[in-house]
Amino acid sequence: MRRIDAIGIGFGIFIAGGLAYLGLQLFGLDGQQAGIWSQALLVIGLMGWLATYILRAVGNKMTYHQQREQYETAFLQQRLDELSPEELARIQAEIEQEDQSQV
Template structure:
């Protein structure tokens, strides 16, 4: 979210609260009751946003995490596309050997230092 977006959102919340308060006073509520109602609406909105945010954090649905996963997948895809046919066959052989539980040639399991 850009700085301009945050300022716009803050201004919208401020104006929305003022419009709600003014509407309640215009509808006939006394100023104390209108203030309590508009404050309660603001509090419930803040709590709803906070619990929604915590839910996204706990489920791992954060925007940065999704962007990072997408970037890493793109990097792997580009790396695989850049492989020569010989490198591709060697990689496939290594993966098949790992699936069968056989250490690949040159892997750390076979080295004796």
């Protein structure tokens, strides 16, 4: 996310809070009650966003983690494609030998 995106999101939330306050006043609440309820909506929204963020972080579903996995997979595939058939057969034999010695 770019810095301008973060600023835009923050400004959008600020505007949404003000509109919620005005909407609650138009709905019939006095200024103090409208302020309390608009703040409550903001806190509930923030807690919901935080919960989704924590779930993504714990589940390794963050963009950086996914990009890193894709890069590592592509890098290893490229290295595998560069191996000659003799080198590939030698590596496979070594892996099979290690598997048999562990059993």
